[in-house]
Amino acid sequence: MSFKNITVAGSGVLGYQIAFQTAFHGFNVTVYDINDEVLDKAKTKFDVLAAAFKRDLAATDGQLADTKTRLAYKSDLVEAVKDADLLIEAVPESPEIKIGFYEKLAKVAPEKTIFATNSSTLLPSQFAQSTGRPEKFLALHFANNIWINNTAEIMGHPGTDKEIFDDLVEFAKAIGMIALPLHKEQPGYILNSLLVPFLGAAINLLVTDVADVQTIDKTWMVATGAPVGPFAALDVVGITTAYNINKLAAEKTQDPLRLKALEYLKEHFIDKGKLGVSTGEGFYQYPNPAYKEKDFLK
Incomplete structure (x- = not known):
C-alpha cells in the first residue's frame, strides 16, 4: 500500500x-x-x-x-x-x-x-x-x-x-x-444487513400506532441491555439517510407499509428540518435526549 x-x-x-x-x-x-x-x-x-x-x-x-x-x-x-x-x-x-x-x-x-x-x-x-x-x-x-x-x-x-x-x-x-x-457483493454489507431491518421494524411499529418512540426504545434497551434504542440510533445515523433508504425500497416494492413510513418521515422530520443529532432534533432533542435521563428506563 x-x-x-x-x-x-x-x-x-x-x-x-x-x-x-x-x-x-x-x-x-x-x-x-x-x-x-x-x-x-x-x-x-x-x-x-x-x-x-x-x-x-x-x-x-x-x-x-x-x-x-x-x-x-x-x-x-x-x-x-x-x-x-x-x-x-x-x-x-x-x-x-x-x-x-x-x-x-x-x-x-x-x-x-x-x-x-x-x-x-x-x-x-x-x-x-x-x-x-x-x-x-x-x-x-x-x-x-x-x-x-x-x-x-x-x-x-x-x-x-x-x-x-x-x-x-x-x-x-x-x-x-x-x-x-466481504467475499462477495451484499446489499447492506454485514452491518446494514443487520441494522436496516431492525430500524425499519421500529419505524413500522411507530407508524402503525403500536407504540410510541420512547416505549419502543425502552423495550429494546431493557430487554437486550443495549445502550440506545432504534430511534436514538436513527437520530445518530441521520433521518435523511433513513428516508433515502426507505425511498429506494418503497419505489421498488410499492409496499403500503413502506410508503406509509416514507410519508411519515417526510411529513414529521424531513420537511421540518428535524434530521437527528446533526440538527439538534430528530426523534429526540439534543444535546440532552430523554433516553440519557437516569429515570428513562423506569
Whole structure:
C-alpha cells in the first residue's frame, strides 16, 4: 500500500468523520464539498470531533493540532483530486447523485487514483462503469462514530482488482479500523444487513400506532441491555439517510407499509428540518435526549 494523499468527497454525517480519522492517523486529507459554505460548517464540526477524540481516545492537544494541519478544503473537484492516491466518496445515498458524481470525477481524477464508495446500502457494481476505472473501484463502508465504532467493511464487485482490494484492507487498518473484508457483493454489507431491518421494524411499529418512540426504545434497551434504542440510533445515523433508504425500497416494492413510513418521515422530520443529532432534533432533542435521563428506563 502506497497511499499518502486521500480525498474525502462529502463532509456530511460520515464524510467529516472519515476525513478527521484519516488525518489523525497521519495521512494528508483533502475534504471536498459542493461549496465553501458547506466546508466552513465541516471545519466547525472538526472542532467538536477533536473534543471527542480527546475525551474518548485520550488524544493530546499536539496530536489534534497536527491532525488539523493535515486537513485541506476544496470546493473545486479538479483541485481536490489532483494528488489523490485514494478518493473516498461519501455523497448522499442516492444512485442518481452518486452516478453523476462519478461521471464528473472520472474526467478529472489522475489515473493512479483509486475510488471507494462509503455507500451504506448500494452496491459498487451499480456505479462501477460510471467510474471509468471499474477495476480500481470498490466499497469502503464505515459505521457512525467512527473513532469508537471502528469498523471498516471492504467490498469489491466482480471486476475489482484483488491487489487493490487487499490495499484497501491494509489502509483500513492503517487508519485505526477493524478491517472486515466481504467475499462477495451484499446489499447492506454485514452491518446494514443487520441494522436496516431492525430500524425499519421500529419505524413500522411507530407508524402503525403500536407504540410510541420512547416505549419502543425502552423495550429494546431493557430487554437486550443495549445502550440506545432504534430511534436514538436513527437520530445518530441521520433521518435523511433513513428516508433515502426507505425511498429506494418503497419505489421498488410499492409496499403500503413502506410508503406509509416514507410519508411519515417526510411529513414529521424531513420537511421540518428535524434530521437527528446533526440538527439538534430528530426523534429526540439534543444535546440532552430523554433516553440519557437516569429515570428513562423506569
